[in-house]
Every structure is written in C-alpha cells, then in structure tokens.
Amino acid sequence: MKTMTTVQALNSALDLMMAEDSRVYLLGEDIGKMGGDFGVTRGLWAKYGAERVRDTPLSEAAIVGAAVGSAMVGMRPVAEIMFADFMSTCFDQVVNNAAKMHYMFDGQFKAPIVVRTATGAGFGGGPHHSQSVEGWFMNVPGLVIVAPTNPYDAKGLLISCIEDDNPVLFLEHKALYRLKAEVPEEKYNVPLRKASIARAGEHVTVVSALRMTQESLAAAGELAGEGISVEVVDLRTLRPWDTETVLESVAKTGRAVVVNEAPKIGGLASDVSATIAEEGFGYLKGPIQRVCGLDTPIPFSVPLEKIVVPGKEDIKAAVRKAIA
Amino acid sequence: MVSDPKLLLRLYRDMCLVRAFELGLEREFKRGNVPGMLHTGLGQEATQAAIAANLKPTDCFFPDHRCHGLLILAGTPGERIMAELFGKATGICSGKGGSLHSADASVGNFGNNAVEGSMMVSALGAALGWKMQGTDRIAAVIVGDGTSGRGEWHESLNLASTWKVPVLYCCVNNGYAISTPVAFSHATGDLCEFARAYRIPTTQVDGNDVSAAFEATQAAVQHIRAGNGPYFLEYKTWRWQGLFSGEFRPPEEVRYYREEHDPIAMARRQILDQAAATEAELAGLERDVDAQIAGWIDFAMGSPAPDPAKAIADVYVGWEVTPR
Numbered sequence: 001m002k003t004m005t006t007v008q009a010l011n012s013a014l015d016l017m018m019a020e021d022s023r024v025y026l027l028g029e030d031i032g033k034m035g036g037d038f039g040v041t042r043g044l045w046a047k048y049g050a051e052r053v054r055d056t057p058l059s060e061a062a063i064v065g066a067a068v069g070s071a072m073v074g075m076r077p078v079a080e081i082m083f084a085d086f087m088s089t090c091f092d093q094v095v096n097n098a099a100k101m102h103y104m105f106d107g108q109f110k111a112p113i114v115v116r117t118a119t120g121a122g123f124g125g126g127p128h129h130s131q132s133v134e135g136w137f138m139n140v141p142g143l144v145i146v147a148p149t150n151p152y153d154a155k156g157l158l159i160s161c162i163e164d165d166n167p168v169l170f171l172e173h174k175a176l177y178r179l180k181a182e183v184p185e186e187k188y189n190v191p192l193r194k195a196s197i198a199r200a201g202e203h204v205t206v207v208s209a210l211r212m213t214q215e216s217l218a219a220a221g222e223l224a225g226e227g228i229s230v231e232v233v234d235l236r237t238l239r240p241w242d243t244e245t246v247l248e249s250v251a252k253t254g255r256a257v258v259v260n261e262a263p264k265i266g267g268l269a270s271d272v273s274a275t276i277a278e279e280g281f282g283y284l285k286g287p288i289q290r291v292c293g294l295d296t297p298i299p300f301s302v303p304l305e306k307i308v309v310p311g312k313e314d315i316k317a318a319v320r321k322a323i324a
Numbered sequence: 325m326v327s328d329p330k331l332l333l334r335l336y337r338d339m340c341l342v343r344a345f346e347l348g349l350e351r352e353f354k355r356g357n358v359p360g361m362l363h364t365g366l367g368q369e370a371t372q373a374a375i376a377a378n379l380k381p382t383d384c385f386f387p388d389h390r391c392h393g394l395l396i397l398a399g400t401p402g403e404r405i406m407a408e409l410f411g412k413a414t415g416i417c418s419g420k421g422g423s424l425h426s427a428d429a430s431v432g433n434f435g436n437n438a439v440e441g442s443m444m445v446s447a448l449g450a451a452l453g454w455k456m457q458g459t460d461r462i463a464a465v466i467v468g469d470g471t472s473g474r475g476e477w478h479e480s481l482n483l484a485s486t487w488k489v490p491v492l493y494c495c496v497n498n499g500y501a502i503s504t505p506v507a508f509s510h511a512t513g514d515l516c517e518f519a520r521a522y523r524i525p526t527t528q529v530d531g532n533d534v535s536a537a538f539e540a541t542q543a544a545v546q547h548i549r550a551g552n553g554p555y556f557l558e559y560k561t562w563r564w565q566g567l568f569s570g571e572f573r574p575p576e577e578v579r580y581y582r583e584e585h586d587p588i589a590m591a592r593r594q595i596l597d598q599a600a601a602t603e604a605e606l607a608g609l610e611r612d613v614d615a616q617i618a619g620w621i622d623f624a625m626g627s628p629a630p631d632p633a634k635a636i637a638d639v640y641v642g643w644e645v646t647p648r
Contacts, residue, residue, distance in 0.1 A: 025456065051456065062445045062479035069449020069463070072434060073384070075456065077449075089475075097437050097446065105427040105435050106417040107638040141639050141647065165641035193643070240645050275648075 004183040006176050009151035010040045010116075013158040014078065016187045018048050021076060024162060027054040027063055028080030028116075037082050038118055038177055060086055064093035067113040068101075068167075076162060077113050084119035084133040084171065091136070098167035099142035111167045114158070119147075120211055120261055121298050121309045122175040130298035130305070132210070132262035134238050137169055138271060145238040146192065147171040149213040151181040153236060156190030164192060171238075173210040195242035197249070201231035204322050205249040206315065207272050208259040209235045212291075216259055219315040230319060238268055246272065247280045254285040255322045259315055264292035289318040326535040329600035331377075333609075335534045336591045338373035340610055342393030343588055344617040345402070349392065349409060352621060359411050360422055365390040366564035367532075370587035371496050372397060374537035374559075375464065378545045384432040384450055385464040386443035388496070389424050390563065391436070394466065399431040402616070403623040412627035419630040434463075441471025444480035444493075451489035451554075462548050464492040470501030472515050481522040481556070488553035492544055493519065495556065496531060498563040503572055519556035531559025532587040535594065561587075 004012065017024045026041055032055040035042030045053040056063050060081055067077035081087055087094070098111040121130035134145055144166045148154035154172070161168040198213055199220050208216045213234040220230035233249050235241050250256050256276050260269035269290045276288055294308040326332050346364040353362045365372060368390060376397035379385060387394050392409070396402040400416055408415030408426045415421070416428050427435030434450065437443050447465035454461040471477065472495070484491045495515050499505060507513035516526035525547065529540040537559055544555040562581040566572055595601050601609075636647050 057479075057482065059479035059483065061442075061476050062448060062483050065442070065445025065476065065480070066449035066452055066483065069446040069451070070453030070456070071449070072446070073450050073453035073457070075453040092437075092439050092442055093445065096439050097442060101435070102641050103638050104417065104421045104425045105429075106420050106634075107641075108417070108427055108429040109435070110641045112641075144640070166643070240640075243648075 001182045002185050003180055004151050006148070006151045006154045006172070006179050007039050009155035009183045010158055010172065011042060011044070012183070012185065013155045014041065014044060015047070017159060017162045018044065018052065020187070023074060023076040024078065025052040025054065025075060026078050026080065027056055027066060029056055029058060029082050031055060031080050036080060038174070040116070040172070041080070060090035061093055064090040064113070064115060065097070067115070068093055068098045068111050071111045071113045072109055078162060079113060079115045081115060081117040083129050084117040085128045085131045087117060087133050087136065094137070094143065094167070094169065095140050099140050103142055110165045112165045114161045114168045114170050116170045116172060118174050119171045120173040120175060121305055122211065124300060124302045124305060125174070125298070126300035127297040132260070132293065134171060135262045135267035138239055138268055142167070143239060144168040144192065145171065147209045147236065147238050149176065149198065149210060149234050149236070151179060151183050153190050153196070155183055156188050157192070157236065159187060160189045160192050163189070171210065175211045176214065190236070193237045193240060193242055195236055195245040196234045197245070198232040198234040199230065201229040201253070203229045203253055204255040204257060204319050205231045205233060205246070205253045206257045206259060206319065207233045207235065207246055209238055209268070210261065212259040212261050212310065215310070215312045216315050219312045219319065222312070223316055223319055228319060228323060241272065243275055243279065246276065250276055250280045251283045254283055256284065257289045257291060257315065257318045257322050259291040259310065260293070261309060262293050263295045264290055265295055267292060286322060289322045291315050291318045326538055327598065329598065332535070332591070332595055332598070332600050335373045335377060335538060336595055336606070337609055337613065338376065338397050339369040339534060339588050339591060340613045341396065341616070342369040342372055344613045345392060345396060345406070345620070348617045348621050349406070357625065358409055362423060363389045364565050365393045367581065367587070368496060368498060368561045368563055369393055370534035370537050370591070371494070371531040371559040371561055373534055374541045375466065375494055377538060378541045379432065379462065379464060381431055383462045383464065384434045385466065386434050386447050387436050388443070388466045388468055389436060389438060389440055390468070390496070391466055392423065395426050395428070395433055398428070398433050400428040400433065403620040406620040407624040407627050410624040410627070411629070412624055413630045414623070414627040418634050420634060441467055441474035441476050443467065444474070444476040447491050448480045448484050448489065451484065451491045452487060455489050460549055460551070462490045462492050462545060464494055466494045466496060469495065469497040469499065469506045469515055472518060473510060477518065481519055481524060484554040485522045485524050490548045491554040492548055493524070493554060493556040495558045496561060497558050498561050500573070516556060516558050524554050524556045526556040526558065528558045528560065531561035532585050532590060534587060534591045
C-alpha cells in the first residue's frame, strides 16, 4: 500500500495496463510530455513513447472516432477529453458509433474504448468547465458510465474498464483529484456495475456518486451525532447502475435520498428515484427526496456556484426531511 | 485505360450486378416490401466496382449510405445483404442494421455510421490501429460530397496526414447533398482542395469511367500500401435517384448522365470496341446477373422475420443485462 492521490492512482492504473498489454494506448490533448491538464498521464510519455501516448490537436470527434476505429481492429485505446463539457463535440462518436455498434451489427463488432474526462464543479471553472454530464449520456443503451469516488476505486475501476469489452465513459471529478488514500501499488480490479456501501446505516439510504458521495459521507458523519444512522450507497457505475444494491438498502432503511450534482430534470437522480418508486414502493415509509443541482448553468463566481451546486448541508436537510 | 479483357469483364459484371441489385430493390421498395428509407447507388456503379476490385479481404472499408453495391462486391453472399435490407432473420446483421448499417466483419465491411461523414474519423482510427500493429492493411472510407462540410472530415484529413496512416479516402462526388449543389454550399466545388490543404495527395477522376476509376484507385492503393500515408480520391459521378418528391436537377444534366454518360453503357462500349467480348456474350452475362438478383429477392422475401429475442440481444458485450 502507498498513499496516493486520485491522480496518482489513475496514473498507476494506466501505467500497469500499458506495461501489461501492448494494445493499450492513450490519445488526447496535451497528454504527452506535459502529462495531461490534471497530470493523470504524467511520466507515461517518457516511459512508453509518443506512439502510445499520443498528443492530438483539439479534435475531440477525431480523438474518440480514432479510438473507436482502432478498437474495431483490436486496440485498447484510452482517450482523454480534457473537460467533460467538451464531450458535446464528440457526442456522435460516443452515442451513435461506439455505443450502438455491437447491437446494430448483430454482435460482429465491439468498441472497447475508455473515454476519460474531468467532470464537475467546485473550483470556479464557469459554465464550460464545470458541468456534470452523466445526464447527457444516461439515455444511451450500450454505453457504460463509470464514476469513482476515491483513489482506491479510481484505480481498480479504470483497470476494469480497460479490460472490459464495452465502451466506457469514465468520469473523474476535478474536486476529487487531490483526495488521498491508501492504494495498492499492484494491479487489482474493482467490479463494474456494482455499487458499494460507502457507509453502513439503518435509518435512511443516501444514493450518490462522485463528489456527492464525499458530501454524503460528511453529512452522514454529522447526522450520526444527532442519532440519525445514514447508509451511503456509492453507485460507482452510473449506467447500467446497480438496482439490486440500492433496492436492498432501501428495503432495509425504508427511506431514500438521491443525490446528484447535475440538474434534477432528466438526470441520474430522476432515474434512480423512479426505479426505487417503481420497484421498491412497498419498502418506503415516506417520499423519496432528491438533492440535485439547480436547473441552471454553472455560474463562474464561486459564491454563485455554491448556490447552484448541492452540498453537505442540503443533504443533511433532505435526510432530516426523509425521516420526519 | 484497362486493357486486360478479363479484368474489364469482371468490372462490367460487377457493375451490372450492382445495377440489377438496386433496380430490383427499388422495385420492391415501391411495392412496400422494403422497410425504412432507400438510397440507391444507381448511376454510381463504376466507383463501387473500382473500389471493390482494389481492396483485399484483409483491408477494411467504411461504406456510405449508397454502397449496397460495394457490400455485395466485397464478398458477402448477396442474398444475405438483400435479406438485411428487407429486415429479415437471414440478413447479415439479422435485420438489425438494414440498408444503412449492413456490416460484415468477415470481409472487412466495417459498417456505416448513418450520421454520414462520421466514418471519416472511424477510418482514421482503424488505419492508426493497423499501422501500430505493423500491418500493411488499408482502411478505406467512402463518403459523399454532401458530408464534406462536417468537422469530422477536416479532423480526419488533418490527423491522417500528420500521423501518415493508411487511409484511402474515396469521395464519391455526385454533385449534390440531398438537393443542395456542392458549389452552392462550399467555398470550393473541387473537394480535392480540402485534402491538398492537409498535404494529402489527390486524384480527381471521372467516376463513371470504370477503367479510369479502377486505375486511379489502384495507384492510390499502391501509394498507401507502400507506407506513404493517406490518399484522397474524388470520383466525379451522378446519381439516378432524385428527391422523394421528384427530379430537381436541370433536364439537360439528367439527359446527359442517363443517356450519354452512363457508366454501364460506357463500359459496354469499351468492351465491344476492344473486342473483349461479343454482344451475345454480354447479353448472356446480363441475363445471368438478372437471374441471380431475382434469386436473392426470392430468398429475402421468403425469409422469416428476426427472432424477437434479437430485439434485446447484444446491447452490451458479454453482459446479460435485461433492458428495463
């Protein structure tokens, strides 16, 4: 074990996979000598060369398209899109090409690509560097969306994604990049499609992902002092998400709060809430609460940003309301 | 000019097969037997024969929406392409792809992304993968003039040139998007200019002259196969099919292409001029082709609808995820 930041844990995953499998290569903007905008690929260009750590121009459609085409001939590309907001410029390649290929060609082709991208608010990035984009992609059959909460999961999930045969959108929250934890130096897997119980509890289930899981854990810690026992379910894979673990938890607690940084309308929290209502209504002792971003773009000014992005206090209020 | 009589006859037969396929398909479409939309390659048979004759089964190609001909010439049993277009169980994609998405991995047909022009970046990726694997394989992409305004075009041309990867760009310029003439909507009517701007060698050829189209394609393939990077071919051609609402092009243009510059009539004249075959031999060949197509249509008409289980199969690779 070694203390690593999320950035270092991700770097370790890429390093191990590139060392093990010559089909694995990286492409993206400024990922080479510079090591990426957030340093995730640092050192890999020197170690593996410019062929396998491939700097591109600002051509997101070509980055993802090239990843898909090369995956069709047996490569294992890991593409980096600098900010999740920029996924709008390669949407077609993810949605219409990678995600549908296996289905529409009757299983003849697969597109085992990983598209890593930095998501989320919290640092004054403004409207085009702060969005949470999972909602854009929730409605895309065939796509896998993975979202780690901590350094350990980040490494194990990224390794699982590179090994998986499905196209993966891998969301890395900017506010979690510097988070530190004990992480094994060797290779290990964290399973896809499997949520984790980030904190066990009895009275209420909080379902969350990414930075909102960290906020939920902080809220749960403080609520424990009020005698409220909160179970935090960290989804880890957002699509297809682990209904079983969520419903089991709700069956136990009878109350559900669903947290998502993105706006409420049409988002992850809506699908999770609707599924709990549809399949777990009998377990519920009261209405499901949703804690989401406001239905606005993300403003630049940090005090304004704090108004539209949910946090620990909003989660605490929702939990109190759920058990009231 | 192709002087080898055997090759010339092969190209002629291929073109006749494509025309008979498309005419038969169009007839069945009008009778209501073919679902969806229909875009035929009528009038563009020479380009498809020229491309097919120059690719190896180990190469790949990304066809466009008027490429039924190329799909059958690549070696897929024709009745399975026909059945796919009819949406039947015996189709090459079990009826899940249809006219716009008929892929066959076994012959290097990597399928169409019907967001036309998007395959420009897929081909870039396939070529990159093969180059990284040290093969001499080629990735061909067939695109129309109508998509040359898409960003994917320019992202692909720029990176293929920068990376020197083996892409054969086959631009089938039939003069119009759906109704908009190229010169009306583009800064240039000479699409080779786009490729030259990215320092890719180009050839513009009469796409209705199968001899010229074959030789231009052959030279381009040799250039790429020798490791020189991408090549851009512009085949000037014309499609028979007008708009759904009827013919919109100038009457003189229609008359010229249908009566004086029809690729099949032109090839037929060349064969007779060169005495590569007799009139009677050609008539026999044409009858054989018609009979073959009639058999494929019978096969498609007589095939069952896909197994209902196919509707939910192959959304993910290797995962038993029941769609909710």
